[in-house]
Amino acid sequence: MRPIRTIGLAVTALLVLSACQTFNLAESGKPVSLAKSFSITPARDWNLHENGKIQIWTIDGPILQRMRVFNGIEDGKPLVEALSADQDKKPPVFETSMTPIEIRDLFVATIARVNQFNLKTGDLRPDSVAGESAVRFEYAYTDKNGVDKRGFVLATTRDDRLYLFDYEAVSLYYYDRYLDDAEQLLKSLRASAA
Amino acid sequence: MIRARSSVGLVASALILAACQTAGRTAYEAPLRQGELLDPPAAAQPQQAARTAEADFGLIDADTIAHDGRYFRISDLNPGERPSAETLEAGLWQSMDRVEQQARTSGNRVDDPELNAYLTEVACRVAGPHCSDVRVYVMRVPAFNATMAPNGMMQVWTGLLLRTRNEAQLAAVLGHEVGHFLRQHSAQRMKSAIEASNFLAFFSVATGGWGGLAGIFAQGQLLAFNRDHEREADGYGLLLMNRSGYDPREASLTWKNLIRERDANPEKDERDPFLATHPAPEERTEVLGELGMAVASKMPTTEKGRDRFLEIMLPRRAAWLRDELNLRSFHTSNELFDILLEDDPNPAEILFFKGELHRLRNDEDDAQMALDFYGEALNAAGSAPSYLHRSKGLVHNRRGDHAAAKESFEAYLEASPNASDRLIVEDMIERLATS
Numbered sequence: 001m002r003p004i005r006t007i008g009l010a011v012t013a014l015l016v017l018s019a020c021q022t023f024n025l026a027e028s029g030k031p032v033s034l035a036k037s038f039s040i041t042p043a044r045d046w047n048l049h050e051n052g053k054i055q056i057w058t059i060d061g062p063i064l065q066r067m068r069v070f071n072g073i074e075d076g077k078p079l080v081e082a083l084s085a086d087q088d089k090k091p092p093v094f095e096t097s098m099t100p101i102e103i104r105d106l107f108v109a110t111i112a113r114v115n116q117f118n119l120k121t122g123d124l125r126p127d128s129v130a131g132e133s134a135v136r137f138e139y140a141y142t143d144k145n146g147v148d149k150r151g152f153v154l155a156t157t158r159d160d161r162l163y164l165f166d167y168e169a170v171s172l173y174y175y176d177r178y179l180d181d182a183e184q185l186l187k188s189l190r191a192s193a194a
Numbered sequence: 195m196i197r198a199r200s201s202v203g204l205v206a207s208a209l210i211l212a213a214c215q216t217a218g219r220t221a222y223e224a225p226l227r228q229g230e231l232l233d234p235p236a237a238a239q240p241q242q243a244a245r246t247a248e249a250d251f252g253l254i255d256a257d258t259i260a261h262d263g264r265y266f267r268i269s270d271l272n273p274g275e276r277p278s279a280e281t282l283e284a285g286l287w288q289s290m291d292r293v294e295q296q297a298r299t300s301g302n303r304v305d306d307p308e309l310n311a312y313l314t315e316v317a318c319r320v321a322g323p324h325c326s327d328v329r330v331y332v333m334r335v336p337a338f339n340a341t342m343a344p345n346g347m348m349q350v351w352t353g354l355l356l357r358t359r360n361e362a363q364l365a366a367v368l369g370h371e372v373g374h375f376l377r378q379h380s381a382q383r384m385k386s387a388i389e390a391s392n393f394l395a396f397f398s399v400a401t402g403g404w405g406g407l408a409g410i411f412a413q414g415q416l417l418a419f420n421r422d423h424e425r426e427a428d429g430y431g432l433l434l435m436n437r438s439g440y441d442p443r444e445a446s447l448t449w450k451n452l453i454r455e456r457d458a459n460p461e462k463d464e465r466d467p468f469l470a471t472h473p474a475p476e477e478r479t480e481v482l483g484e485l486g487m488a489v490a491s492k493m494p495t496t497e498k499g500r501d502r503f504l505e506i507m508l509p510r511r512a513a514w515l516r517d518e519l520n521l522r523s524f525h526t527s528n529e530l531f532d533i534l535l536e537d538d539p540n541p542a543e544i545l546f547f548k549g550e551l552h553r554l555r556n557d558e559d560d561a562q563m564a565l566d567f568y569g570e571a572l573n574a575a576g577s578a579p580s581y582l583h584r585s586k587g588l589v590h591n592r593r594g595d596h597a598a599a600k601e602s603f604e605a606y607l608e609a610s611p612n613a614s615d616r617l618i619v620e621d622m623i624e625r626l627a628t629s
Binding site for chain 1 (some may be wrong): 296523
């Protein structure tokens with residue numbers, strides 16, 4: 001009984017997260033705005049897909065490597081808006097009062113909603129983004145096709161909204177190949193004037 | 195030819211995912227009338243049990259072939275038998291072999307040698323001479339389900355292991371799945387699906403771009419074994435429990451508990467297509483209960499295997515309980531935890547997770563409820579996870595009780611000096627000290 005109820009939301013979420021997407025060129029040196037709170041300036045060309053509050057940045061394609069940006073999630077909202085479509089089961093939601101531990105748990109629970117239950121997270125440690133205090137952790141899992149994936153999350157809040165940057169790539173070759181480019185994107189983050 | 199093969203593969207991919215959760219009454223009656231359940235358990239007379247096994251299946255076969263004789267060619271499987279190369283079934287088996295290869299490397303597979311060895315042992319005990327035909331894969335999915343493919347690949351989900359309470363209950367499920375295998379229900383389904391022109395529907399599901407388990411759920415729903423198959427498999431489950439010496443009265447208890455979980459959810463989805471198209475689980479509980487009693491009365495001894503089962507499951511359970519929390523299904527999870535508490539040797543762990551349910555729901559009064567359950571967990575028998583104090587700290591912090599939050603976080607770091615979030619917790623303690 002329970003698996004059947006999972007269909008709607010899981011399919012919806014998968015479509016949002018992984019289905020056919022239109023990508024545009026994010027040119028080197030040109031700033032891109034993140035929900036009016038931050039700007040990000042790539043130092044090389046990336047492909048950029050935007051859908052609501054989610055951006056996906058990639059060079060070789062999102063299955064191989066990508067930076068996913070959850071872009072200004074408001075209090076009481078899930079990371080993936082489509083999860084709200086399930087009337088039977090409440091999605092895990094962001095709350096402005098959340099501690100870094102709870103933000104990590106929110107991410108893990110959201111990933112579990114798309115049926116990836118085997119995420120292993122590494123050390124949770126303080127960091128900073130554009131002068132704002134932030135939290136960072138690494139993670140790893142084997143996907144449904146048996147491919148080892150690796151990633152890290154950097155999350156911060158500004159104006160009571162959550163900004164969560166999730167770099168993920170195939171462990172073999174791709175993670176290390178584009179790690180510096182991913183870090184460069186994060187270092188380029190600047191707070192926009194209020 | 196190539197297209198035909200790939201079509202078979204697509205249907206086959208869908209068939210493997212068949213869920214099996216239904217039952218009715220009539221299919222059980224045949225084996226009982228014929229006195230098939232009078233055999234002594236295998237544990238008592240292993241040689242004799244092995245000989246009578248094939249006779250059991252043959253007699254049931256005579257009663258239950260009712261659809262189309264052509265599709266029952268391999269229904270009376272001999273141990274180790276595979277369909278010959280030019281048959282429809284051969285294509286199905288080959289496809290399943292490929293699917294099995296994927297399952298073997300799938301990220302959600304639980305790669306735990308001891309757990310897998312245990313499940314294989316129980317499956318072998320119920321499968322008897324067909325032991326080497328059945329391969330068990332444990333998949334980490336927080337839901338009650340097991341599946342059987344025609345080539346002998348069985349998948350058991352961790353949500354099922356969390357909900358069964360002893361080896362006999364597990365054997366009931368595994369015996370049911372072995373029944374699907376022995377009667378090759380998937381092959382029957384494939385053939386009738388093609389004949390019923392439902393093929394396009396299956397095709398669209400199989401190629402619709404639904405990835406991962408979402409696809410599994412959807413396909414399982416479309417391609418669930420039909421009611422007769424489920425009745426038959428339940429009957430086989432009881433026969434195999436009888437033969438292997440497991441207490442058949444345990445078979446219905448898992449279903450009773452699943453009904454409790456379902457009824458605990460005030461928002462249960464009445465549009466659920468599963469409930470709309472299948473007989474109620476109550477019917478299954480009743481039939482399995484009555485037949486289980488009848489079968490047990492003919493058995494010289496029955497075994498539940500509770501201690502052996504819990505020895506394997508309890509050390510692994512915390513991860514499965516955390517998966518349950520991630521579903522955010524407060525009412526059903528709360529009922530499940532209450533069911534577990536009724537006879538659990540480690541109530542401290544369950545009480546902690548009841549507290550977690552309240553902390554994560556975060557409605558009115560939930561903070562206090564969470565703290566109450568954490569307190570109960572600390573005083574209960576068994577042991578709660580070491581991160582209980584961190585959860586306490588998070589609840590106190592949310593309520594603005596800084597002194598209590600600081601104290602709990604300090605207790606957490608004392609209990610878990612190498613915690614992966616130590617730096618963050620130290621940072622929080624520092625902030626709480628100055629606020």
